[in-house]
Amino acid sequence: MNEFNSLERRASLHTMQGMQQATIHTAMFMEFLAAKHDGNEKLANFYVERFPPDVRKAYDAWLAQKPFENPKADPHPFVPNLYEVRGTREAAEANAKAASSLQASRNASSVSGQYLANTVLFATVLFFASASGKFEQRRVRVVAFAFAVAVFLFAVVRITMLPL
DSSP states (O other): OHHHHHHHHHHHHHHHHHHHHHHHHHHHHHHHHHHHTTHHHHHHHHHHSOOHHHHHHHHHHHHHHHHTTTTTTTTSSTSTTTOTTTHHHHHHHHHEEEHHHHHHHHHHHHHHHHHHHHHHHHHHHHHHHHTTTTOHHHHHHHHHHHHHHHHHHHHHHHHHHHHH
């Protein structure tokens, strides 16, 4: 469970950092568009020159679609086929590992629960085995002891079926 929690936090961190960067990239792109709209080519070029490599790649691919002339072009360079949010792959990998850890934790919890149930069965065996000698009637002693033996055998069979 600790490993699962650690991986979940790591995935969340990657996602959050990626979204923060995507927000900054989008803001830079919006400033670029505003400068372009105002006819300020110097300011527009200032923003384009400072696009990080992944944004620049998406921007160039978007421009290749001729978005101002082609109505079928993507609406902006931040669509999934042009731009990948940083940390997405790392977050997906961490989530996959977390799911695996969670499953392993659940399996271990199930097995430990079965071992615990067997300890209760063995305690029942001890109770009935010791109580069988306290009864005065032989028939009751034999039934109590036989029950203890049956529960013991049941518990032993359950233990042999459990994974190591």
